[in-house]
Amino acid sequence: MEMFKDFLLHVSFILFPIFLYHALWLSRTPAHFPKTNKLLITVFASISSALCIMYPVGSILDLQTGLQSIPLVLAILYGGYMAGIVAILISIIVKFVMYGSFLWIGLIVVPIYFFIPFLFYRKWHQYSKPNKLFYGVLIGLSKGFFIYIGLLVVSLMAYSPAFIMQQKLLELFFSTLYYIFFLVLSIYSIEFVKENAEMRSQLVQSEKLTIVSELAASVAHEVRNPLTVVRGFIQLLFSSDNTKEPPANKDYKNLVLSELDRAQDIITSYLDIAKQNYYQIESLNLSKLLEECASLMTSYANFKSVTIHQSIE
Structure with missing residues (x-):
C-alpha cells in the first residue's frame, strides 16, 4: 500500500506538467494550432523526472525504482531526440547527486530501454490514438524486460541469481504493470489535451467563417440590387425598334447582359465559398x-x- 501511494505521488509529478503545458501553450488562441514547444517539453520532463527521483517509490537490489523514466519517454516521443537526450542527461545528473554510488547501473540499463522510444519518434505524430496506446504498452514491457536483464546481470556480480528470481521478481512484475498503466494513462492524457486544443482552434476558425459568411450575404444583397436595376434599364434601352440602330448594338446588348449575369454568378460563387460547400468536377x-x-x-x-x-x- 505504501508503494502504491508513492506511485500516485509520481503520477501527480507526471500529469501536472502535462496539463500545465496545455494551460501555458495549447490554451492560447493563435491563427493556427500552435506548434510543439520543445523547450517547454524538455523543461517539464526534466523537472518531473527529477521529482520522481527525489521521492522514490522503492528499491530493487538497492536500486531506486519508480516512474521517473515516463517523462523521459514522453519527451522523446513528443519532443524529439534533442528534448529526450537533454532530459535524460539531467535525470542522470540528479540521480548521481542523490544516489551516486549506483550511477553505473543506470548508465548500463538506461540507454537500452530508451532505444525503442527513439525508434517510434519519427512516425509518432502519424499514429492514431489506439496505436499510440498500444505502442505505449510495448515500450513499458520492453522497459521492464531490460531492467530485469540488467538486474540479473548485477545479481550475478554481487548476489546470487536466486535472490532476484525468488524475492524480487514479483516486486519487479507489479512495478512493470504500474509503469505500463501510468505510461498509457500519460499518453492518453496528452492526446486528450491535444484533441481539445485542436477542437478549440477549429471552433475559432468556424466562428470566423460564420462571420465571413454573414458579411458575404449582406454584401451580396447590397450589390445584387443595383445590378438588377442596371440590367432592367439596359433591357429597356435596347428594347425600342429603331431601324437606324446599328446591327452591332444587338451584340453589345447581349454582351452587357451576359456580363451582368456573370457578375451575379461571381457573387453566388463567393457565397458558396464562404459557406464551405463542396464542389464537383464538371466537363468544360x-x-x-x-x-x-x-x-x-x-x-x-x-x-x-x-x-x-x-x-x-
Whole structure:
C-alpha cells in the first residue's frame, strides 16, 4: 500500500506538467494550432523526472525504482531526440547527486530501454490514438524486460541469481504493470489535451467563417440590387425598334447582359465559398469559352483599333 501511494505521488509529478503545458501553450488562441514547444517539453520532463527521483517509490537490489523514466519517454516521443537526450542527461545528473554510488547501473540499463522510444519518434505524430496506446504498452514491457536483464546481470556480480528470481521478481512484475498503466494513462492524457486544443482552434476558425459568411450575404444583397436595376434599364434601352440602330448594338446588348449575369454568378460563387460547400468536377466546353473570351475583348479591341479573328478549331 505504501508503494502504491508513492506511485500516485509520481503520477501527480507526471500529469501536472502535462496539463500545465496545455494551460501555458495549447490554451492560447493563435491563427493556427500552435506548434510543439520543445523547450517547454524538455523543461517539464526534466523537472518531473527529477521529482520522481527525489521521492522514490522503492528499491530493487538497492536500486531506486519508480516512474521517473515516463517523462523521459514522453519527451522523446513528443519532443524529439534533442528534448529526450537533454532530459535524460539531467535525470542522470540528479540521480548521481542523490544516489551516486549506483550511477553505473543506470548508465548500463538506461540507454537500452530508451532505444525503442527513439525508434517510434519519427512516425509518432502519424499514429492514431489506439496505436499510440498500444505502442505505449510495448515500450513499458520492453522497459521492464531490460531492467530485469540488467538486474540479473548485477545479481550475478554481487548476489546470487536466486535472490532476484525468488524475492524480487514479483516486486519487479507489479512495478512493470504500474509503469505500463501510468505510461498509457500519460499518453492518453496528452492526446486528450491535444484533441481539445485542436477542437478549440477549429471552433475559432468556424466562428470566423460564420462571420465571413454573414458579411458575404449582406454584401451580396447590397450589390445584387443595383445590378438588377442596371440590367432592367439596359433591357429597356435596347428594347425600342429603331431601324437606324446599328446591327452591332444587338451584340453589345447581349454582351452587357451576359456580363451582368456573370457578375451575379461571381457573387453566388463567393457565397458558396464562404459557406464551405463542396464542389464537383464538371466537363468544360473549351470552344464556347474561347468564343466568350473573344466577344468580351471585342469592345476593348475596337477601342484600340484591333481586329480579333477567331479560329477555334
